[in-house]
Amino acid sequence: MAQKIYLPNGMEAIQAEYNTFPLEEFNQNPFIQALPLLADKTTIIKKLAVEPSFSESERDMDSIYRLHMVERLYQFYQPLPIHLDIWDMIHSLLIQGYLARNPFDIDYRRYQNESGKQIINRSYEINTRLNFRTTAGCGTLIGFSGMGKTTSTNRVLSNFPQIIVHNEYNAQNFNHIQVVWLKLDAPSTVSLKALCLQFFMKVDELLGTNNYKKYVSRNASVDMMLPLIGQLAQNIGLGLLIIDEIQNIKKRGADQIMNFFVSLINSGVNLAIIGTPGAYALFGNELRIARRVTGNAEIIFNNMDLNNEFKLLLESIWKYQWTKTYTPLSDEIISVFYHHTQGISDLVVKLFIFTQKMVIKNKKEHFDVEDIRRCAEDNFKLMEPMLDAIRSDNPYKIAKYEDIRRIEKTSIETGEHKTRKISDEENLKAEVNNKLVDISTKEKKSKRLAYEEEDLRLLLKKGVEEEKSPYELLLENGWIDDMAHWNEDSAYD
Incomplete structure (x- = not known):
């Protein structure tokens, strides 16, 4: 296990330990060798799964305690096949992005030095390669609200160290701090400047630096800050920049921000973009942008169908019952759960929690399909119009709610959507x-x-x-x- 150390500002980091990969191209770069080894599906599932504390003997405890025990289900996390895809996307982005950024490569060091000089002289051109060809890319994760996009991403990221401290590599002095990943939220103001400022502040928060004071002024423009972000990302060995809530970007200023993302990739910064279906239209307007933002992976996270995947989720959670009488899982219960949640994982967990708490409070101590229906009607009133729209499978009704549009398999580059588009x-x-x-x-x-x-x-x-x-x-x-x-x-x- 890697040794934990603490930076002067109190942030936790780990001491670099270098792994040997079967692929030789990975074994010449300290940034890559300090990352965890590639894992098989079984290992990934074990790393992602979260099983809350539970004992059948707890069912005999007083109701006041059991009501709190049911809350443990909010910690529950059952890996599904799509979560393995998210893991693969993030790990692949990290490794592939570092391939061209070997700190011991002469061409890469020359590129860094020349870029730094150009920034100082204010002659930096984002598209000038200086004999450096970036391997940075971008992945997108677009899906229903409530399906766990952010939670899943955070679960994956928790298995990768965020800060790695290097001292020596292959018997050579190598004093370097590597920031493996950094996560930002897209500003609701659609302000590029706000996103840039957030980047500098996050880096300063992690490393205890003063980049915000050093580089940012009242009159600082985005054009001025972009090369500084690219250079800072190179200096700290940033592996992946994750931008969440991309649906906050509306039509106003969308082209500018999407061009900004492409510029970041061109400067060597790896990107992962996360959002609801409301963001999907942002990518299809221009081939250049669509090609870059789906370069490494495009994961569509729709609600689950009533299939084995949905049954797996229910079967995994079903043992966590704190009612005095255990209720077996039946096909009828599965059907009722699906009707009232439409395969949205967040609602599945909440309905299971609410139902247990209801029957514990009224001292019934077991539940049936009628209890599940009653609980859904009482607790999902605000969501019922959205759920009705999903049940109807009517594109006109679904289109009222931009975060529940089901995205079918599409070709994002050509715009050949199988889903129907209505202009006005x-x-x-x-x-x-x-x-x-x-x-x-x-x-x-x-x-x-x-x-x-x-x-x-x-x-x-x-x-x-x-x-x-x-x-x-x-x-x-x-x-x-x-x-x-x-x-x-x-x-x-």
Whole structure:
């Protein structure tokens, strides 16, 4: 186990210990050799899994204590196949990004020195390579809110040291502090300057340095700070910069920030971008940007289907019952859980917690499907419109909530989305009108029928008499939603 040490500012770090990899290209670089060895699936699962403390004897304790024991389930973490993909993405980004950044490579050291001189002389050009070809890349993790994107990323990162202190490498003096990863949140203000300032402050917080005071002034521009960020990242051996909550970036200023990300990659900084489906449209507008931000991996984290993966999650958590009477897991319970959570892992855990607490409080001490339904109705009232939209599988209803849009397999570079795109209200009106007018034409050619009250053809017939368009009739009678607000904030514009 690596020796822990503490920096002068009190932050914890580890002393570098160099591993030998089967791949020779990894064994010439201290930044890579100080990283953990590659692991197989079984090892990764063991490292990621979190099992809360539990004993069956605890079911006999007083309810006031058991109510607190149920809260342990918030610590529960069951690795699923997609979590292994996240691990692989992060580990791959770290290693591949360091390949061209060997501190003992003459060309790389020359590049650092020349870049530093250019920054001082204010002649730095981000696209000037100076005989240095970066191996930095970018990975994206886009998915449903509540599926655990941030939690999963944090679980993976916890298995990689954040700060490594080097003293000697291959019998040579090598005094260096390596920051393996750094995590930022995309500013809700869509301010590039705020993101740059956050970078400097985070580095100072970790290392106890004064880069913020040194480089940042009131008049400092983003163009001035970008090369400084790239140079600082090289100086501290930054392996990966993670930017979370990317959906905070809206259309205003999006192109500028996406260009900023590409510039960071060009300067040698590895990126991982995390966000909800609301951010997905940011990547598809320009091939150059889409190609770079999905260069190493593109992971889509949709809600789970009612399949073996969802059953695995429930089976893994089901033993953690603090009610006096154990409730076996049945197919009916699995179905009810899925109906009320729609495969969103955060809601699965919360519903299991809320149900147990409810029956412990009312002294029933066991639960059934009706208790689960009642608990979901009482606790998920605010989320019910979103869950209803997911159940409907109606793209018009789902599109109201940008963080639950299900992203199907797409080609992000060509923009060939299998999911349907709707530009504005007029497109929707035209489509509805065209389809229903076509129905009207066919009905005129057929013999008259006695339609039932809820038959759309009866509604259409009345509309002809009242001289109203099919769209107006459907809207007035609640068959479709008013899409006027799409013109203002649709993510598909």
